[in-house]
Amino acid sequence: xxHNEFEKWLETxxxxxxxPAEQSQLDDVLARNPDRRLLWLQEIALTRLLVDLPDAxxxxxxxxxxxxxxxxxxxxxxxxxxxxxxxxxxxPALGFALAGLVVLFGGIGFLVQxxxxxxxLVISVADLSRQIELVANATDLPAVQVLQDFEAIxxxxxxxxxxxxELLAALQ
Amino acid sequence: xxxxxxxxxxxxxxxxxxxxxxxxxxxxKYQQPVMNLVYRMIGDLQESEDLCQNVFIQVHxxxxxxxxTARFSTWLYTIARNLCLxxxxxxxxxxxxxxxxxxxDQENYSLHHQLVDTTNPSPxxxxxxxxxxxxxxxxxxxxxETQRTAILLCRQQDLSYEQIAEIxxxxxxxxxxxxxxxxxxxxxxxKPYLRTGVWPGxxxxxxxxxxxxxxxxx
Numbered sequence: 001x002x003h004n005e006f007e008k009w010l011e012t013x014x015x016x017x018x019x020p021a022e023q024s025q026l027d028d029v030l031a032r033n034p035d036r037r038l039l040w041l042q043e044i045a046l047t048r049l050l051v052d053l054p055d056a057x058x059x060x061x062x063x064x065x066x067x068x069x070x071x072x073x074x075x076x077x078x079x080x081x082x083x084x085x086x087x088x089x090x091x092p093a094l095g096f097a098l099a100g101l102v103v104l105f106g107g108i109g110f111l112v113q114x115x116x117x118x119x120x121l122v123i124s125v126a127d128l129s130r131q132i133e134l135v136a137n138a139t140d141l142p143a144v145q146v147l148q149d150f151e152a153i154x155x156x157x158x159x160x161x162x163x164x165x166e167l168l169a170a171l172q
Numbered sequence: 173x174x175x176x177x178x179x180x181x182x183x184x185x186x187x188x189x190x191x192x193x194x195x196x197x198x199x200x201k202y203q204q205p206v207m208n209l210v211y212r213m214i215g216d217l218q219e220s221e222d223l224c225q226n227v228f229i230q231v232h233x234x235x236x237x238x239x240x241t242a243r244f245s246t247w248l249y250t251i252a253r254n255l256c257l258x259x260x261x262x263x264x265x266x267x268x269x270x271x272x273x274x275x276x277d278q279e280n281y282s283l284h285h286q287l288v289d290t291t292n293p294s295p296x297x298x299x300x301x302x303x304x305x306x307x308x309x310x311x312x313x314x315x316x317e318t319q320r321t322a323i324l325l326c327r328q329q330d331l332s333y334e335q336i337a338e339i340x341x342x343x344x345x346x347x348x349x350x351x352x353x354x355x356x357x358x359x360x361x362x363k364p365y366l367r368t369g370v371w372p373g374x375x376x377x378x379x380x381x382x383x384x385x386x387x388x389x390x
Contacts (some may be wrong), residue, residue, distance in 0.1 A: 050323070070228070075390060
């Protein structure tokens, strides 16, 4: 018996008992391959041990507990309690609520920003008005033509006039 | 059996339409097999009860996502396995929070310590397990998670290899390999009993059919 054939027999016995015909066939195979007999017996014993493991204990009201936990008509008190002061809302409502808060705060921030911008504009206009008033009250300046020879005249006034003795003698 | 012919799949379709009676029937039918799987996966009885309950709550919540592309039991055991994996990972991240639960091998999610403390067992556990059963429980707990899951699902004789492979997320040949390796490990662990029919140092049980491992299955 090759390895694959033996594995197939093992797979079968792991899933179900052998039929009488299969058992007879296997007995013939094991008679021809006595080296596999011990392994086969251990596999059968292991299969029985696993199948015969007792059931894990379950509380008798398990079904009732599951049905209660999944009951959509359960009283609000039986649902999840308020958490951190917020009601237990279904997810879509919670999403909408959060989106609404975001829009609200965004709108408030926009309005504050607008108000500050307008205030800044008002201040700028007031400054401009004061500056215009200042200029308007300034002394009238002379005409440009008057200032044409300004530098020469200014320089002349800065120098000491020399006495012209020769001119005076001539005039006498 | 094709998924379309699966009576449990038809029940699940009724659950989708809000049929509470259909859901109750599924809970009644599968609560024990699921509890058996969960308990031997994670090892703590109280947590297993809670987790088993969560499996069915998840089934109810996810009813709208169920599609008849697989048998209902495949889908159910997949949910159960995933919740068990989450619990094992949680223990791995926060071992101090699970003082009553067994430490977990970080790589393989095998449960190192014995699942029942026979030196100081709690009264319900002491009543529940014989020495042999406790040894089997410990041997299963020592397996890597994938091997343990594979052999526990194989124990559910209504699951085909294809279904087990789908639950594990691997090929049929890989599944058979996992089961083969798991059985080899268990044979090594339980060799004294498998060879003689009794556990060394333990009084043989009264039932003669249990004492003879060489007796072929009936």
